[in-house]
Amino acid sequence: MKRVGIAAGLLSVGILMSTGELAPQDRWTARSMTITRYGIVAAESPLAAQAGVQILAAGGNAVDAAIATNAVMGLVAPTSNGIGGDLFALVYEAKSGNLYGLNASGWAPRGLTIEWLKSKGHDRMPQRGIHSVTVPGAVEGWDKLRERFGTKSFAELLAPAIRYAEEGFPVPELVGALWPLSLRLFRDDPPGLRTFYPGGRAPAVGEIFRNPDLAWSLRQIAAEGRDAFYRGTIARRILAASEKYGGTMVAEDLAEYEAEWVEPISTTYRGWRVYEIPPNGQGIAALIMLNLLENFPLADYGHNSANTLHLMIEAKKLAYADLLRFVADPRFAQVPVRGLLSKAYAKQRAALIDPKKANCDVGAGTPPEAGDTIYLSVVDKAGNLVSLIQSNYSGFGAGIVPEGTGFGLQNRGGLFSLDPTHPNALAPRKRPLHTIIPALMENGDTRIAFGIMGGWNQAQAHAQFVANIVDFGMNIQQALEAARFTKLTFTGCDVMLESRIPEAVRAELAARGHEIEVRGPYSGQMGGGQAVMRKYATGVNYGGSSPRKDGAAIPEPPPVQR
Secondary structure (H helix, E strand, O other): OOOOOHHHHHHOOOOOOEOOEOOHHHOOOOOOOEEEOOOEEEEOOHHHHHHHHHHHHOOOOHHHHHHHHHHHHHHHOOOOOOOOOEEEEEEEEOOOOEEEEEEEOOOOOOOOOHHHHHHOOOOOOOOOOHHHOOOOOHHHHHHHHHHHHOOOOHHHHHHHHHHHHHHOEEOOHHHHHHHHHHHHHHOOOHHHHHHHOHHHOOOOOOOEEOOHHHHHHHHHHHHHOOHHHHOOHHHHHHHHHHHHOOOOOOHHHHHOOOOEEEOOEEEEEOOEEEEEOOOOEOHHHHHHHHHHHOOOOHHHHOOOOHHHHHHHHHHHHHHHHHHHHHOOOOOOOOOOHHHHOOHHHHHHHHOOOOOOOOOOOOOOOOOOOOOOEEEEEEEOOOOOEEEEEEEOOOOOOOOOOOOOOOOOOOOHHHHOEOOOOOOOEOOOOOOOOEOOOOEEEEEOOEEEEEEEOOOOHHHHHHHHHHHHHHOOOOOHHHHHHOOOEEOOOOOOOEEEEEOOOOHHHHHHHHHOOOEEEEEOOOOHHHOOEEEEEEEOOOOEEEEEEOOOOOOEEEEOOOOOOO
16 A cells, blocks of 8 residues: 655645654544444444444344445435435455445336427426436345345344334434425425425424334335335335326336346556446446546645646546446447546546646547446445445435325436437436446455445545545545545536645646635535445454544444353
């Protein structure tokens, strides 16, 4: 693990050094890693992480814990996720040494076509409402994960979420700050108002919120499995909502949906191998960024120096130009994955970066031919790892809650294009380009499952996290906390920087043409994140959680001595 240039990186955030090492009293992270020989669940809610830990303590494995944690997250952070959304996961199975990828992103209804939308007066893909709704994939994803790797029943895994939904939970700080922002979204959806804005307002931080309708939905799944959602009473309520608002979804769209096991894609970065889910997700952009950055000695430049940030921002623009041009559902479009991940292609594209000037008009390349969101990670005491991300896309998704279900439907369809010549053009039973991405990286006996949220922030944040580990020698907690940049647009020279990046560095970047917006020291625009790490030689697990969210990395307790 390289440490060249770490001093410059640490000094850039105001760290005191002593003989090349940090003095214990001069810490620069807000919290320590969680370290244990037992399991760890890192999630955006301590209540959700604790639910997963309870499953581990009851003999469940990492996959069991991930499902239980995700179920509670859908309750306690409804602005970001829930069973009306999609799911992606990476699972490392310790006994076989294999890594598995799951794509549980839903498809467009069969009747939702470009021609049909244009006949209704739409010249752009709707971003909210019923025509932005795709089939929710999360419950099918849970079923696939549990069927292949799980050891517990749905009744056991969903019990914590059901209890919290019925008894209520105190609204946490950051979720409580986001909750009021979507009140207008439900102005024409009475079930949504009743569910999430009882009394016509958002619940305040610390106020007890209950969702008995969601408890009902989870009980149906606990009793009948995934068919309750895709063929049973829940399905009928989803279809009734679609019909009410003039949607095209029919019973077959739900009943015939199936999640897909996929082969993870990867690249190497200075001795580490980094894995992502293949398209239709944006994870490939993180790998493209890393391939580009490998052409530059970032460690020599120092962490968050002007040179390092300039190169990362420019690499982001190049990677995202290719993302927007080529990534789509591979069942409908030829996505040149091998070409986009070619080291030779990266070298060619990296040569386009001007070290002294920002490029405000970056186009896609020609790769060689070749055959709002939540994130959680789990490691168990056997060394199994789960990297899972789940979302309803925008805050509260489409703004539609099927009557009596307690969850909102996602608006993932908003990411389709209505240009029929584009690879990501809307088509029946097609999955849209997706923003949510889980990741895993490994080197020797070390594996790290990690993820960072925030729409188009995610791939660029993944690349920064990996560089923090590999180039600047940070541990997983430091790598999550370190000040970051994000550029949420695909054109122009605008870029957001956290205020912890020194003013002198910001001034130098501005002189190179970057149009800087300074955000808070731990800005939600940069996305919260979670990570767990396993050192297999020692059998020790590590967990980290970003302070940009309400979450924590919670360890599994040892068995009670009798």
